[in-house]
Amino acid sequence: MKVRDKRWGWLSATLLIITIGIVAAACGGSDAETTAAETAAAETAAAETVAAETAAAVGEKKIVMGFLSNCEGPFGPFWDATLAGYYTALVQFAGATPVDPADPKAGVTGAMVPGTEIPIELNTNYCCSDDKADKALSEAKRLVEQEGVNILIGPLSGDEGIAVANYAKTQPDVTFLNGISGAQDTTLKVQAPNFFRFFTDGAQWTAGLGAYAYNVLGWRTAVTIGDDYSFPYTQTAGFVSEFCSLGGKIDERIWPALGETDYSSYIAKLPDNVDGFFLDVGGTGTVQFVNQYTEVNGDDSLQGKVMGGAFISNPAIIKELGSKVEGVVAGSALPSDATDANWTAYVDAITAAFPDQAGNAANIFLAGYYNNTEAAILGLEAVAGNIDDAAAYQTALAGVEISTGVGPVTVDGNRNAVGPNYVVQVSDTGTTTLFTVADVDQSFGGAFSTDTPNPDRDNPECVAGNPPPWAASIKK
Amino acid sequence: MATSEVGATAEIVPQAGPRVRLSRGTVFLLVVLALAVLGIGLQAASDVTLFAQITLNGLSLAGLYFIVASGFTLIFGLMRVVNMAHGSFYMLGGIIAYLIQERMLNPDPTSFDLPQATLSSFLIPLIVSMFSVALLGVLIQQIFLRWNQGQELRQALITIALSIIIADQAVARFGGIAKEISVPVRKSIELPIVGMYGTMRLVMLLVAIVVGVILVLIISRTRFGMIVRAGVDDRQMVTALGVNIQKVFAGAFFLGAMLAGLAGVLGGAVNSVNKSDDGKFLLISLVIVIVGGMGSLPGAAVGAVLLGLIDSYSDVYLPDSVTNYGVLLTFFLLVFVLAIRPYGLFGRPA
Numbered sequence: 001m002k003v004r005d006k007r008w009g010w011l012s013a014t015l016l017i018i019t020i021g022i023v024a025a026a027c028g029g030s031d032a033e034t035t036a037a038e039t040a041a042a043e044t045a046a047a048e049t050v051a052a053e054t055a056a057a058v059g060e061k062k063i064v065m066g067f068l069s070n071c072e073g074p075f076g077p078f079w080d081a082t083l084a085g086y087y088t089a090l091v092q093f094a095g096a097t098p099v100d101p102a103d104p105k106a107g108v109t110g111a112m113v114p115g116t117e118i119p120i121e122l123n124t125n126y127c128c129s130d131d132k133a134d135k136a137l138s139e140a141k142r143l144v145e146q147e148g149v150n151i152l153i154g155p156l157s158g159d160e161g162i163a164v165a166n167y168a169k170t171q172p173d174v175t176f177l178n179g180i181s182g183a184q185d186t187t188l189k190v191q192a193p194n195f196f197r198f199f200t201d202g203a204q205w206t207a208g209l210g211a212y213a214y215n216v217l218g219w220r221t222a223v224t225i226g227d228d229y230s231f232p233y234t235q236t237a238g239f240v241s242e243f244c245s246l247g248g249k250i251d252e253r254i255w256p257a258l259g260e261t262d263y264s265s266y267i268a269k270l271p272d273n274v275d276g277f278f279l280d281v282g283g284t285g286t287v288q289f290v291n292q293y294t295e296v297n298g299d300d301s302l303q304g305k306v307m308g309g310a311f312i313s314n315p316a317i318i319k320e321l322g323s324k325v326e327g328v329v330a331g332s333a334l335p336s337d338a339t340d341a342n343w344t345a346y347v348d349a350i351t352a353a354f355p356d357q358a359g360n361a362a363n364i365f366l367a368g369y370y371n372n373t374e375a376a377i378l379g380l381e382a383v384a385g386n387i388d389d390a391a392a393y394q395t396a397l398a399g400v401e402i403s404t405g406v407g408p409v410t411v412d413g414n415r416n417a418v419g420p421n422y423v424v425q426v427s428d429t430g431t432t433t434l435f436t437v438a439d440v441d442q443s444f445g446g447a448f449s450t451d452t453p454n455p456d457r458d459n460p461e462c463v464a465g466n467p468p469p470w471a472a473s474i475k476k
Numbered sequence: 477m478a479t480s481e482v483g484a485t486a487e488i489v490p491q492a493g494p495r496v497r498l499s500r501g502t503v504f505l506l507v508v509l510a511l512a513v514l515g516i517g518l519q520a521a522s523d524v525t526l527f528a529q530i531t532l533n534g535l536s537l538a539g540l541y542f543i544v545a546s547g548f549t550l551i552f553g554l555m556r557v558v559n560m561a562h563g564s565f566y567m568l569g570g571i572i573a574y575l576i577q578e579r580m581l582n583p584d585p586t587s588f589d590l591p592q593a594t595l596s597s598f599l600i601p602l603i604v605s606m607f608s609v610a611l612l613g614v615l616i617q618q619i620f621l622r623w624n625q626g627q628e629l630r631q632a633l634i635t636i637a638l639s640i641i642i643a644d645q646a647v648a649r650f651g652g653i654a655k656e657i658s659v660p661v662r663k664s665i666e667l668p669i670v671g672m673y674g675t676m677r678l679v680m681l682l683v684a685i686v687v688g689v690i691l692v693l694i695i696s697r698t699r700f701g702m703i704v705r706a707g708v709d710d711r712q713m714v715t716a717l718g719v720n721i722q723k724v725f726a727g728a729f730f731l732g733a734m735l736a737g738l739a740g741v742l743g744g745a746v747n748s749v750n751k752s753d754d755g756k757f758l759l760i761s762l763v764i765v766i767v768g769g770m771g772s773l774p775g776a777a778v779g780a781v782l783l784g785l786i787d788s789y790s791d792v793y794l795p796d797s798v799t800n801y802g803v804l805l806t807f808f809l810l811v812f813v814l815a816i817r818p819y820g821l822f823g824r825p826a
Contacts, residue, residue, distance in 0.1 A: 016759075016762050016763075016766065018560075018636065019560070019755065019758055019759045019762055020759060072647070072652070072752075073752070074752075076647065076652035077651060077652035077653040079652075228799070228800040252796065253796060254796055254799070255796060255797070255799060255800060256791070256799065256800075257799070257800045257802070257803070259752070261747050261748075261750060261753065261756065262533075262537055262747055262787065264530075264533040264536075264537070264674070264677070264788070265529075265530045265533045265534070265787075265788045265789075265791035265792050266791050266792075266799075268526055268529040268530050268533060268792065269526065269530075269791070269792045284652065284653060284654040284748075284750055284752070285654075287653065287654040287655075287656065287748055288654050288747055288748045288750070291656050291747075291748055292674070292746070292747065294663065295663050295664060295674040295675075295676060295677075295746070296664060296672065296673065296674045296677075297664065297672060298662075298663050298664035298672050316653060317653075320653060320654070320655060320656070321590075322587075322588050322589055322590040323588055323589050323590065324590075326588070428588035429588075457796065457797045458797070
């Protein structure tokens with residue numbers, strides 16, 4: 001009997017460790033999701049290898065473009081949107097053809113450097129992370145060091161971006177363009193010369209929000225609640241710095257772990273005696289947080305109590321929450337209700353490539369990958385497909401101006417985008433733009449620089465004075 | 477008869493109880509525990525409403541944990557099968573109910589307002605989902621586990637494989653975004669001291685208590701329960717006495733999977749249906765069962781309450797900068813319990 005008991009002890013300990021491992025790795029794998037992409041990629045690769053051998057290439061080096069996103073973890077639901085953004089840019093700017101317009105996972109074929117016959121070989125072999133920096137890093141390393149990728153588009157999430165940008169420093173011959181990871185440090189602090197972000201960062205997406213809360217809604221005190229990692233730190237930094245610069249006070253900053261499912265006690269902890277709170281609980285957590293909040297508080301909508309970060313204005317999230325988020329004001333890098341030529345052209349490009357994804361035009365996950373892939377292609381065009389000299393390609397990239405749904409976008413000296421930001425209100429048609437803040441740069445009107453502390457649980461401090469230049473114009 | 481018993485008792489020489497010797501580690505852990513209780517007490521005194529709210533949060537969460545873990549411990553206690561697909565049963569419960577409810581409510585895709593469930597469009601998905609998961613449990617037991625009787629590691633590995641397959645299929649067919657199961661009750665009600673509180677969380681707690689009572693009745697009052705109890709103590713002897721143990725095994729799997737399915741629906745209504753819940757709830761079940769003692773229902777209840785309260789208190793009473801590490805406390809609890817009671821709080825050597 002004793003032997004048996006011991007065995008059981010060991011067995012249960014082993015199984016517990018295995019389970020912890022499975023949970024930690026968020027192994028809900030999605031082999032099924034990648035299979036189609038893998039098959040398509042393999043076919044594409046085979047076809048393009050032949051083309052590469054026959055084409056009179058300008059340079060010696062084959063152009064191999066890699067893709068890195070999340071197919072599992074809290075941002076796994078946006079895998080399709082990121083693929084759609086990546087492939088739409090390849091269809092629009094590199095003349096590729098979708099294999100199946102109904103399914104971005106099926107991939108595209110025939111991508112070429114514009115104006116040449118030089119093929120762009122696409123590597124979509126797995127390319128899946130789960131929002132964890134170590135997974136993104138090992139996948140980026142595999143793509144670069146084993147698969148021979150020399151232009152990498154990705155990753156998706158904040159901590160992943162910081163890790164990949166640091167890795168970029170060790171691979172000067174490879175050019176990295178961000179997917180949609182939005183931590184400030186990725187470009188402002190890491191400053192890898194070969195890492196580009198042709199999309200604004202998380203703090204930039206909150207431009208105008210603090211001033212709206214203070215000047216229009218009349219908030220004087222607020223609480224912030226966001227997942228405990230670099231991207232929500234960055235978004236919260238944007239809101240806090242603008243709100244406090246005008247004289248607002250932050251009572252508390254609450255940081256649930258990313259992947260939390262029961263937010264009830266955090267909700268109980270939100271103080272009643274503040275004017276409102278800035279919500280940046282992301283991914284699948286947004287749906288759970290809002291559902292639990294409205295249940296506990298008996299509210300039908302969060303309107304007036306909440307200012308939202310990037311997630312609450314995401315079309316996929318709005319679809320799940322409906323009227324519970326109606327009227328909520330949020331910062332957004334994209335205006336879903338725009339009707340101008342830039343936006344129409346952008347939506348048309350998505351519709352032409354993947355008609356079912358048109359509703360995702362205002363989804364930052366799609367737009368981020370679209371912008372950065374477009375930049376990579378235009379950069380290739382500028383060097384006529386010759387990437388033998390990676391530095392020359394990177395210099396060309398730094399000067400590229402891309403056309404996006406929000407107009408032309410360029411990058412600053414730290415290779416981070418300067419672009420407009422929108423303060424939007426969730427409505428039954430998606431979002432309605434309340435106003436636009438033009439040309440927001442990463443310094444956020446001077447609040448952030450290489451010398452300011454990294455955004456984290458306590459930084460930036462809440463200090464009055466020196467409001468950003470746009471704050472004064474945001475009034476009732 | 478009575479006299480002889482008294483006589484027999486009188487003959488027993490009273491022995492000194494074994495001296496309780498606490499190791500330094502145990503003393504340290506006890507001190508940490510005392511400090512934690514003191515800390516919570518001090519903070520609770522400053523805001524009683526908050527304390528009441530999060531205690532209720534912890535207890536209702538414990539209710540959910542108990543429903544999942546009771547099935548797990550039942551299967552384990554009787555069959556010595558560590559069913560690593562138990563979390564998948566939980567997840568499937570939520571997904572199946574959500575899909576049925578979606579069909580029943582047939583929401584207008586262009587409408588912004590979310591559909592509102594009626595009593596029938598909540599209960600029918602709940603019942604169908606529970607029984608579907610229960611049947612799946614029996615099928616898995618019959619097809620994969622029955623012919624591996626006694627091969628514990630093999631059975632555990634088979635169920636791990638199944639859980640991975642189910643998780644992959646779920647994400648491929650259901651997608652990754654969290655969905656909410658609509659409920660027919662008012663969202664929240666006013667409670668004394670606590671204030672406004674979510675109705676479904678109270679329902680969840682109530683269901684857990686009812687489930688607990690029914691399980692205790694089944695285990696203590698029915699023939700099935702008697703065999704289960706006997707099986708937990710000595711499975712070989714039960715078989716030798718001519719009981720058709722296979723039927724009982726199938727019954728245990730049916731009941732265990734059904735409970736996981738029920739919890740999945742309740743969890744989906746309170747916390748949303750999320751495809752990554754499988755791993756989380758399997759881990760929780762394992763921790764609860766190890767803390768409470770393998771195969772013990774009261775152990776599962778106590779383990780669930782401890783875990784639920786730790787989860788809830790650590791979210792609020794830990795300093796903001798370390799709430800992220802609240803999950804570590806769960807494992808401190810595990811270490812603490814195993815240090816003083818290696819078989820778990822209510823466990824016995826098999």
